[in-house]
Amino acid sequence: MANRETRAVKVGGVIIGGGFPVSVQTMWKEPLAAGEAARAAALRRIGSLKELGCDILRFAVPDLASAEALGELARESPMPLVADIHFDWRIALRCLDYPLAKIRLNPGNIGARYKVEEVVAKARGKGVPIRIGVNGGSLPEDLRGRPDRAAAIVEAAEREIAIFDELGFGDVIVSMKSSDAAETLAINRAFASRHGIALHLGVTEAGPLVQGVARNAAALVPLLSEGIGETIRVSLSDSMENEVLAGREILSCAGLGRGGVKLISCPRCGRASFDTHAFTARWANRLYALGADATIAVMGCVVNGPGEGRHADLGITGAGDKVVIFRKGEIARTIRPEEADTVFEEELNKL
Amino acid sequence: MANRETRAVKVGGVIIGGGFPVSVQTMWKEPLAAGEAARAAALRRIGSLKELGCDILRFAVPDLASAEALGELARESPMPLVADIHFDWRIALRCLDYPLAKIRLNPGNIGARYKVEEVVAKARGKGVPIRIGVNGGSLPEDLRGRPDRAAAIVEAAEREIAIFDELGFGDVIVSMKSSDAAETLAINRAFASRHGIALHLGVTEAGPLVQGVARNAAALVPLLSEGIGETIRVSLSDSMENEVLAGREILSCAGLGRGGVKLISCPRCGRASFDTHAFTARWANRLYALGADATIAVMGCVVNGPGEGRHADLGITGAGDKVVIFRKGEIARTIRPEEADTVFEEELNKL
Numbered sequence: 001m002a003n004r005e006t007r008a009v010k011v012g013g014v015i016i017g018g019g020f021p022v023s024v025q026t027m028w029k030e031p032l033a034a035g036e037a038a039r040a041a042a043l044r045r046i047g048s049l050k051e052l053g054c055d056i057l058r059f060a061v062p063d064l065a066s067a068e069a070l071g072e073l074a075r076e077s078p079m080p081l082v083a084d085i086h087f088d089w090r091i092a093l094r095c096l097d098y099p100l101a102k103i104r105l106n107p108g109n110i111g112a113r114y115k116v117e118e119v120v121a122k123a124r125g126k127g128v129p130i131r132i133g134v135n136g137g138s139l140p141e142d143l144r145g146r147p148d149r150a151a152a153i154v155e156a157a158e159r160e161i162a163i164f165d166e167l168g169f170g171d172v173i174v175s176m177k178s179s180d181a182a183e184t185l186a187i188n189r190a191f192a193s194r195h196g197i198a199l200h201l202g203v204t205e206a207g208p209l210v211q212g213v214a215r216n217a218a219a220l221v222p223l224l225s226e227g228i229g230e231t232i233r234v235s236l237s238d239s240m241e242n243e244v245l246a247g248r249e250i251l252s253c254a255g256l257g258r259g260g261v262k263l264i265s266c267p268r269c270g271r272a273s274f275d276t277h278a279f280t281a282r283w284a285n286r287l288y289a290l291g292a293d294a295t296i297a298v299m300g301c302v303v304n305g306p307g308e309g310r311h312a313d314l315g316i317t318g319a320g321d322k323v324v325i326f327r328k329g330e331i332a333r334t335i336r337p338e339e340a341d342t343v344f345e346e347e348l349n350k351l
Numbered sequence: 352m353a354n355r356e357t358r359a360v361k362v363g364g365v366i367i368g369g370g371f372p373v374s375v376q377t378m379w380k381e382p383l384a385a386g387e388a389a390r391a392a393a394l395r396r397i398g399s400l401k402e403l404g405c406d407i408l409r410f411a412v413p414d415l416a417s418a419e420a421l422g423e424l425a426r427e428s429p430m431p432l433v434a435d436i437h438f439d440w441r442i443a444l445r446c447l448d449y450p451l452a453k454i455r456l457n458p459g460n461i462g463a464r465y466k467v468e469e470v471v472a473k474a475r476g477k478g479v480p481i482r483i484g485v486n487g488g489s490l491p492e493d494l495r496g497r498p499d500r501a502a503a504i505v506e507a508a509e510r511e512i513a514i515f516d517e518l519g520f521g522d523v524i525v526s527m528k529s530s531d532a533a534e535t536l537a538i539n540r541a542f543a544s545r546h547g548i549a550l551h552l553g554v555t556e557a558g559p560l561v562q563g564v565a566r567n568a569a570a571l572v573p574l575l576s577e578g579i580g581e582t583i584r585v586s587l588s589d590s591m592e593n594e595v596l597a598g599r600e601i602l603s604c605a606g607l608g609r610g611g612v613k614l615i616s617c618p619r620c621g622r623a624s625f626d627t628h629a630f631t632a633r634w635a636n637r638l639y640a641l642g643a644d645a646t647i648a649v650m651g652c653v654v655n656g657p658g659e660g661r662h663a664d665l666g667i668t669g670a671g672d673k674v675v676i677f678r679k680g681e682i683a684r685t686i687r688p689e690e691a692d693t694v695f696e697e698e699l700n701k702l
Contacts, residue, residue, distance in 0.1 A: 027618060027620050028620065028621055029618065029619045029620055029621070029623070029628075030621060031621045032621055059620075059621055060620040060621035060622040061621070062621065062622045066621060084620070135659060136659075137658055137659025137660070137661060137662075138658045138659055179615045179659075181572070181604040182604070182606065204617075204659070205615040205616060205617050205618075205648070205650070205659060205660075206615075206616075206618075207600075207614045207615055207616050207631075208614065208616060208631050208632070208635045209560065209561070209564075210560070210564055210593050210596045210597050210600065211596065211597075211600045211614065212616075213560075213561055213564040213565050213568070214564050214565075214567075214568040214572075214597055214600040214601055214604060215568075215600065215604055216565075217564070217565040217566075217568035217569045217572075218568045218569075218572040218601070218604035218605075219604075221532070221565075221568075221569040222573060235617075235618035236618055237616040237617065237618055237619065237627050237628050237631045237649070238618075238628065242561050243618070245561045245562065246561050246562075246565055249561065249562045249565040249566065250565055250569070253532040253533070253565060253566055253569035253570075254569075255533065263558045263559065263562065264530045264556040264557075264558055265556060265557075265558050265559060265588040266555075266556050266586075266588065267378060267380065267556075267557075267586040267587055267588055267589075267594070268380045268588065269378050269379065269380055269410075269411040269435070270379055270380070270381060270382045270383055270410055270411035270412070270413065270417060271411040271413045272380075276588050277380075277588050277589065280558075280559050280588045281559070284559045297556070298588070299556070307488055307489045308486060308487075308488025308489055308530075308555070308556060309488070309556075310488060311488075
C-alpha cells in the first residue's frame, strides 16, 4: 500500500494529508449553547472524545450566535474545531474572527462571487483551510439524473475546486459523500486518480448504528487500504463516541491502527456461564480510552476462553460457576462472578 | 463478480452453495430451557428473527438435556436449526434423532475414530450436513506459532476435511474464523482458490457492537463482492437481532441485498430541529421487518432533508418547529413534532 501523495493541510495542531496519519473526526449533534456553564460542559465532553481517539471536531453553525459560541469554545478547546457553514457567508466571516481550525463550505452554495472572495481572503489571511463537502443528494440541477452518478459527484466537487483555483486558494480538503458504500468507493477512487488534494472520507446518511457502521466500514476500509483518504468521519444516527470508536476500528481494519486497546469478546452462546455482553458494555469505553497497547479478551466459556484468548495480555472468562482471569493463556486467578469487576480492575492496573 | 462454483448443501429448507442466495445466520445466546413455556417463548423469538431476515439459527449444545430441548424446538421451528457440538459425540448422535438441519462439529475434537464414524453414518442416513468450524484461536498444537497464520488455519480445515473425505462424506460446509479482518480475507481467499466447498463466513470474537460490525463488514463485504462465501454469521457481543441486521446490511453493501427497507438517516447536528436518533431507534426494527422494498429517509433539517432524501419513497424531516413528511422529494404533509409517529405510520401504510 503506497500512500498517494497529497498536499498537507494544517488543521490546528493536526495535519491532514502529506503522509501524516489519517485523522478521525466527529460532529457535534446538538445546538451549541452560549455561556460559561455550557462551554465548561462542552469542554468536558470534548476531553472525553479526545481520550477515545477523536482528532478533529466539527460543529454546524446555522447563525451568528452559534458562530460566537463556537468561537469562544475554540479558544479553550484541546482539539481543533471546525465550523460547518451553509448559505450565509457572514457566518463564515464571523467564525474567522476566532481560532477555528477549518471551515467547511461549498462556494457554490454561498452565492455571489464577492461573498466567496471575502471568505477566501479572510481564510487566507488567517491560514485557515476550507473543506469542500459535496453530497450525492444535493448535486447541482444539471448534474442530477446523470447515468454515472459517481462521475457526476466528482464533477460537482471539481466545479467547487475550480472556484478556489481561480482565487489561487489551494488550502483545501475535499469530501464527496454518498449514502451507498459501492458509490463511495467509485467516487473516491476516481477523484484520487486525478487530484493530489487530501480526501475526507465518509458515507453520508448511513443510517442507524448497525447499518451505518457496516456501510462505512464497507466503503472506508478498502479505500484506506489502497492509501486513499487522509481524514475520516463515520456519520451515524448515534452518539459521537460511537462515531469515533467506529472510526478507530475502521483505521485498525485497514492496517492503520494507532495502538491502544484491542478488545476481543465472544458473542455468548448457550455454553456461556459468564455474561460477556454486560461485562463488555460496562468496560468497553473505559478500555478504549486507556493509553495502553494491549489485547483484552472477554470470553464466555471454557471452549473459547483461555485457548482463543491465548494471545491476550489480559482475559476474563466464565468456567462453570467461577470466573477465570488469565494472562497470555495462563490462568492467573479463579474468582467468584461477583468479584469480576474488582479483580479485573486490579489486574488491569498491573498491565 | 462471478460466483465460484460450490457444491450445494441442503440445510432444512435453505440451500447453501450451488449458486443459491447467500443466507444469514445467527446463534442463540442463552442456555435453552426445556418445557413448553420456554419452547413457546423461543418460537416467538425465532419468528421475529425470521421477519428481520434470519435464515438459519444455531444453538450451542453442551449436554444431552440441551440436545433434547433443541430437538423438540426443531420440530416446530419455522426456520432450520443447527446444533453446535464440541467434544462429546453422543450429543451429536442424540441431536440426529431430531429434525435438526445441520450439525457443526470438528472431527478433530471428537476424539477416537469410531466416534466420528458413528456420527457420520447417522448424519448420512438422515441427510444432515455437517459444518467444520475451525477457529484461529484453537489450532492444533503443531500448527500454532507458524509464521503464516492464514495458511495454518486453512491447513487445519483441510485436515478436518480429509477425515470426512476418507469416510466418503461430502455433505460439508467449512468455516475458518479469525478475530482479524485482514486475516479472514486471506484465509477465505486461499481456501476458495483451492476448494469447491461452500464457505460459512464470519469474524470470531469480533468484539462489542461497533467494533464487531466494523470488523465483520471489513472482512465480509470484499469476500462476498468477489463471490466468496455462501452463508454468513456476524458474531457480536450483542443481540441476535443486531447480528441479523448487520448480516443483511453486509449483503446489501456487497451488492447481494434482498430488498426490503433501506433506511437512510442523518447523524443529526446543531442544525437539526428533529430528533432523528430517537425516531430511528423507535422505528428501525419495525421498518426492517417490513416486507416492502422501499427507501425511507429520516432527516434532521432542511439542509439535508427533502433534497438528500429526494429518492426516498417516504421521508420525514425537521423544518423549524414543524416536521415535514415527504415522498420522492415532494412535501406531502407538514405536521407538529408530537404527531410524527402517528402520521408517519399512516403514510407508511399507504406505501
